[in-house]
Amino acid sequence: MxxxxxxxxxxxxxxxxxxxxxxxxxxxxxxxxxxxxxxxxxxxxxxxxxxxxxxxxxxxxxxxxxxxxxxxxxxxxxxxxxxxxxxxxxxxxxxxxxxxxxxxxxxxxxxxxxxxxxxxxxxxxxxxxxxxPRMLDIPGEDLPHVSHYYDEPFKYSYTNVIIVGGSNSAVEAALELYRHDVNVTIVHKDDDFRKTVKYWLVPDVKNRVKEGKINTMFDSVVKAIEPDQVLVESTLTGEQQWLPANFVFLLVGxxxxxxxxxxxxxxxxxxxxxxxxxxxxxxxxxxxxxxxxxxxxxxxxxxxxxxxxxxxxxxxxxxxxxxxxxxxxxxxxxx
Known part of the structure; x- marks a missing residue:
């Protein structure tokens, strides 16, 4: 040898x-x-x-x-x-x-x-x-329409996509998907995007949120994933709601x-x-x-x-x- x-x-x-x-x-x-x-x-x-x-x-x-x-x-x-x-x-x-x-x-x-x-x-x-990837250890995390990696936007046009996370990967994916006719919702456990988000992305994503083109649910976590929906819970009130989701990206690191x-x-x-x-x-x-x-x-x-x-x-x-x-x-x- x-x-x-x-x-x-x-x-x-x-x-x-x-x-x-x-x-x-x-x-x-x-x-x-x-x-x-x-x-x-x-x-x-x-x-x-x-x-x-x-x-x-x-x-x-x-x-x-x-x-x-x-x-x-x-x-x-x-x-x-x-x-x-x-x-x-x-x-x-x-x-x-x-x-x-x-x-x-x-x-x-x-x-x-x-x-x-x-x-x-x-x-x-x-x-x-x-x-x-960091695992959330929630029901449905292993379903085929769920991924910890984002690839490209074209597959997801005219669908409902949930993105979990508030850092660079989540923000970049959300902006790209929105610009390809995707109904995007970001779910993030904190009260705002991470401070480490690329500086040139911050005004872009915040303006799109203000315009209602990208939906956000801050102070929230995903509790379960089903084939066509996700269960989201507020960390402030404990209130839960189901959101439609054709695809889910768990971009939490x-x-x-x-x-x-x-x-x-x-x-x-x-x-x-x-x-x-x-x-x-x-x-x-x-x-x-x-x-x-x-x-x-x-x-x-x-x-x-x-x-x-x-x-x-x-x-x-x-x-x-x-x-x-x-x-x-x-x-x-x-x-």
Whole structure:
């Protein structure tokens, strides 16, 4: 069995950044990805535009040239694919990792769900969080017309759509659906949209609400979903009502793969689900096992993004090669 210097689990932007740093450091690397290259971005809404400006989501020192300021989904997919090719990154795609095991000699076995085993001196988990939506645990959440992912508007024209959530994904979906002749209602547990909503979307969505073109039910939660309706309850009065719904989008966020982290031996905070790791080197409680990118966020997924997650890769590569570890900027809120 070939012994790699480092196996990187996850082929998103931060996993690619880690592969690039490994390649630049002369480390024999392998990226294991359970989907395609940058699978999470491929699954984004087809007309999505990034919050960050293009230079803030660049990796590998390769400029991200676009005609505007903020890249869209297709531009990002093309960019990351080209950068991966430029650095000749080593992939095994459509391979899902089940767990890792550290051996007595300090090396790792990486076991996949299809029965294969890989071996490495070190492992980096860069699995992000987009694959694991926050569940509401309500009746009907698993019905076929319910989804935790929004794709595009054309399918839903002239239907009734309920969107649960009040952050970027919910607001962007609502605006796009409204503009494609969809009767949209946003249900959100708070008294207004999240403060982290992209600043250029706020006046748009609030004006559409004022005009009555997008319906809102704030201070409300969904209690049950049926094939053609949802039960909504006010958190202020307890009053309940049924709303017509041909489709339901539960856009309430996503979480890192807690089960995979635990199967790899990583300890998690019982409340925040944030893994145990060294904030300078990003090494976990398991020696030789590192975290890179949004996988380290726990429930605080608003704290780690591409633009600060990509910096983890350089620090990890420094630690793997014995160089002085570069300082990574502290996690900050995006406004």
């Amino acid at each position: 070939h012994l790699h210097d480092v196996i990187i689990i996850g082929g998103g932007p931060c996993g690619l950044a880690m592969g690039i740093e490994a390649a630049k450091s002369g480390l024999d690397h392998l990226i294991l990805e359970k989907g395609s290259v940058t699978e999470s971005i491929r699954r984004y809404p087809k007309r999505m535009r990034f919050f960050s400006t293009a230079e803030n989501i660049e990796i590998g020192g390769i400029p991200f040239p676009i005609s505007g300021v903020k890249a869209n989904r297709d531009e990002a997919l093309q960019y990351y694919r080209k950068v991966a090719g430029y650095y000749h990154l080593n992939f095994e795609l459509f391979v899902e990792v089940d767990r890792t095991e550290r051996q007595e000699d300090g090396t790792f076995f990486v076991f996949t769900t299809d029965g294969r085993t890989f071996q490495a001196k070190n492992v980096v988990l860069a699995t992000g969080y987009f694959d694991f 996503y979480l890192p793969d807690e089960a995979l982290l635990r199967r790899c031996g990583v300890e998690l905070d019982t409340v925040t689900k944030i893994p145990t790791y060294d904030p300078e080197t990003f090494e976990t409680n398991v020696p030789g096992l590192y975290l890179c990118g949004t996988v380290m966020a726990g429930v605080r997924t608003e704290k780690v993004f591409i633009e600060n997650g990509r910096d983890h890769a350089a620090a990890i590569a420094d630690h793997l090669t014995g160089r002085e570890v570069r300082k990574v900027p502290e996690l900050i809120d995006r406004i």
